[in-house]
Amino acid sequence: MFTLEQAQEFVKNIVSQNKYKNEPKGLYEPIEYVLSNGGKRLRPVICVMAFNLFSDDFEKVIPPAMGVEVFHNFTLLHDDIMDKAFFRRNKPTVHQKWNDNTAILSGDAMMVEAYKQLLKYKGENFREILEVFTQTALEVCEGQQFDMNFETQQIVTEQEYLKMIELKTAVLIAGSLKIGALAANSSIEDANNLYQYGYNVGMAFQIKDDYLDVFGDFNVFGKKIGGDIISNKKTFLLISALKIAKGEILQTLNSTLLNKNISEETKIEIITNIYKKLEIDIITQNKIAYFLNKALLYLEKINVESAKKEELKKFAISLSDRNN
């Protein structure tokens, strides 16, 4: 069995061996740039981990692992255009370094490339793997649309928020695990339980992201604290606060959200204090724990010996407990 670190090393190797040096360079250089730019490689790593519960024949998991990684990076590339993001992983985004057209077209090619990687897979469940992947990819697009809708939507309910992160984040983590299991020819039941494990890990992961934006430690988190507060982003924290705040606190919260004359520091301070008063930190931690526990329950159901599942258990806990 691979440890998490071994799976990460394995993924790092297969990604770095896969070079994009074809012509036209204008199309393939941005792809190479994005894929060689590191990141957590979360999705291929868990794909390999899920596969490894049932098989050690690692050659077989390379196409699905590459497929989910290339697809995920494609979504980042296009999301960065839509969000007008300047940096990703401490380097200029593709549309910044090149231009929007390049980012659109290289992204398109990456999505096709994700399928090309998957098509290298010659094992069992070929159709099933493609079906899970395709359904997941469509859901990720839907999630991004809901996320964009939130920017102009006055009120976002907790339910809408959870649906959005489910589609935008959780399903791809879930799908990566399921695809890994299917590539190892697991039972459908085990594959589905891994999907549910991944879904709940993904939900916890995303809510933790919201939490760290406010309650993280800058030196550990590596990102500026309070970015979501400054942009009035409809995070789990803000949505929860708007749901339970009343009277004076609600008034202060609303007026601070609308106030364009206060400094960023002041805005972060006021809203963080409101969150603390309303115990949003505790509510958020509880929600993370809720999804983490569900993830672990699904993991238990999987029909392999407990020792083999230890790494995925640690992984789920570490993602929920992470400080960066």
Add this chain to the structure above:
Amino acid sequence: MFTLEQAQEFVKNIVSQNKYKNEPKGLYEPIEYVLSNGGKRLRPVICVMAFNLFSDDFEKVIPPAMGVEVFHNFTLLHDDIMDKAFFRRNKPTVHQKWNDNTAILSGDAMMVEAYKQLLKYKGENFREILEVFTQTALEVCEGQQFDMNFETQQIVTEQEYLKMIELKTAVLIAGSLKIGALAANSSIEDANNLYQYGYNVGMAFQIKDDYLDVFGDFNVFGKKIGGDIISNKKTFLLISALKIAKGEILQTLNSTLLNKNISEETKIEIITNIYKKLEIDIITQNKIAYFLNKALLYLEKINVESAKKEELKKFAISLSDRNN
């Protein structure tokens, strides 16, 4: 056997029965808008025609036909953003009617949707169909990149131009035919000959497009004549003219291309006259005939009775002879 008109009617029906009414509306409404907006439906029609050479079990060809049509419309959607095109088929383009972000994301979803359509296919050669489709899709992206490169590239050779239209246009026509044949479980040899037929038809089709932009009849062509001349687009005509022009004609040609102080009408008149003097119209017609003849030779090689191939023969001739 379907006639061309029957195949068109069949395709029109399957496309119109396929509605995109899901949530989020912001994602699916543009898809429905694009797909319900007509067009020649060339690619699914020839996919069905190729299929029909070997089979009458039309249910089987619906997924591949839908797949190529959805994919083609995805490329138009994203190309229109990159080209900043305002209109497509006499209606505002998606990025005009909505915005760039919507056009990017709905396009992405359409590309996944193309695969989703293909995955409904349950017959023989499933893997082969996906492989042809994926390779073709990647080549179309490469073609669009070469086309964009041409805008800033000083000199484009005829060879580079032919490579570009091969990738941007011909391979998808070729691939649509091959996929149709594979869905009917044709021999690989017949499928490859149909690919070559389609490749050559596609080349002729695209060069005819360049020809009609200059020598077409506005009332029949439906587009403004001389649009390519005004934008100095590197068409087959301009590339050929630059190749053979000498002395005074070359000087006039170059100075007219650079002259920003003449009216559009004058520019069109001068350059059209140069084309006529250099017999570019004849050279272009000869090139179209060259590809048309090659297409018909490949069609002849296909192992089905001649009568069945009559419609594809007429189709190739009509595309090359078309006035719109």
